[in-house]
Amino acid sequence: MVLLYTLFASALSTQTAVDRGVEVVLDDFWGSLMDALADVTGIDVLGFPFMQRAYLAALCIALIGPLVGSFLVHREMAMIGDTLAHSAFAGVAAGLFVNATFAVTVPPLLTALVVAAAAALLVQTLVDYTGAYHDTSLAIVLTGSFAVGSVLVTATDGGIAVGINAYLFGSLATVTRVNAAILLVLSLVVGVCVSVAYRPLIYITFDEVGARAAGISVTRYNQLLAVLTAVVVVAAMQIMGVILVAAMLVVPVAAATSVRGFKRSVAGAVCAGLFSTVTGVTVSYHYDVAAGGTIVLVAIAVYAAVTVGVRARHRLSVRRGTATTRTTTAPDGGSSDE
Template sequence: MNRALEVAVRASVGAVAAAAVAVFLPIAFGLMPDRFFGASCTAGEALGTRLACYRFMWNTITVGVFIGIIGPMIGTFLVHREMALIGETLAHTAFAGVAFGTLLFAGTGWDVRLLLVALGAAIVGALGVQALAKRTGSYGDVPIAIVLTGSFALGTLFIDLGGGFAFVDINSYLFGNISITDDRSVTLMALVSLAVVVVVSLAYKQLLFITFDERAARVARVPVAGYNGLLIVLTALVIVGSMQILGVILVAAMLVVPVAAASLVAGSFRETLYTSIVVGEFAVLSGLVLSWLFELRPGGTIVVVAIACYLLAVVRTGRTGSAPTSH
């Protein structure tokens, strides 16, 4: 990565962090004064749009900003460990949790309780993958395929048991729906994001050590199993928080595609981490704007923008992907 690009990436990450602390965390916790929304509405109307006048739009943007941070953050570790498909597995496990939660709370519609049930299911699925992987000796295709297909099968059975869930549009879970990002969901996403960022910051050195040389980490008496479990639980948190906008089918893309694009231009693990966050934020915000303008599903639009960034990086570098080996 050349010096100018590195400076631009670090400045962008700083701007994202500042905006998250100064704007989006206060919105998530209901601390932003009404005059902020009034001023935003006035500014939007001056630009010919009333989108900024709707609170659910701010909820959606807030959740999107958090997704753009924690998705690539966790995804960087997963991609470097060749565990990219684990996100897809946990997404389907979370879907089974949502289906079961809807069966429990039939008639209540979308509720933050569904996210909590989905989170529990995703964590159970994550630990199940880890247990099967330990039995088979690696994070191979077999344990991932078993948990992925099994959890989705359970989800479909729960749907049938609930009579098709007439009270809840199941497509909202499969493809994402910005209208379900209510205040409680946004607050939960903020808490999840804070937890992920704090834990990764505290355990960064250990996670990095295990990512690049798990055998040496064992020799150094690093509790590898514990950190593997921690990483997979963090992945479950990211998946459940992100499925509100992206949906089950596409949520794993935000763990992989921004990192794949960043790895083509970055020269180290840390540069990949920072660059992937920038790519993730660009994909989320651009995708949301395009989805509003052309009345498209936000999940698909966000992922298409992210893939476009990846293809642009491929054209620019002439490579299709290789993870940086330096820290």
């Protein structure tokens, strides 16, 4: 994380280079790609720059949410996402507060990132101290940081309360050029971290004691996972909103648990995520409803459809009397040998 901050600090000091980089990625690459897509398909929406950024955000969120969420869900740590989202809210409030009070411009997403990462380490310390993912520790951090946020919002003359709404419920319009650039960098960081730490993370998720016996530093990787969760939450918060952001860590993963094989289930969760975010953003634009809520509803619909589908297929194979052969019970990798 220190590296990340140094990266950001040095990045901010070389503003022009960053601007150029953002231009290349957002306009030359992504913009042209989407323009071409708009021409080919005849869908005008794909050509609007703010919708292009919204779709970019949708892709990033669908990728990194399930990627990190897969480890959380299978360790029954799903609630940590919600806790860190609320601490990110405190971070946003702190950023807006600083901007309103001291006449400086700090992107609220950056303060959110710092506060959420700190909260992640705090939660992990509490967990190490109490020895379990106690609901109580999580609830204290969750409500405590939301309290800090609400106090900060009302501590100014009320001017920042308007800005905060967008972060609470999410909005397509919050994906400014700066935010899109931050989201891209964060997604890259998450992707690289997970691919480098994939093996220790999967080992710890499957068998934490065994991982310790195998000499893997469980505490360090737990901290990494918590901080990565914070990063995902902050990245996805712009569109999803604080209150719903945790859904992207959980719902697509839940939809893909019937896939056999961990790697494949992660891929499945990303697919479910992609379908949800892209559909959600599109519907949200056309009917002018909240993007976060729409995405979550689509994701839950996918989850429900998959669950019903798997059950139906299983029941069908039982009725045909083929349940005992492994190939036909394969949809969930299941068997009746217990």
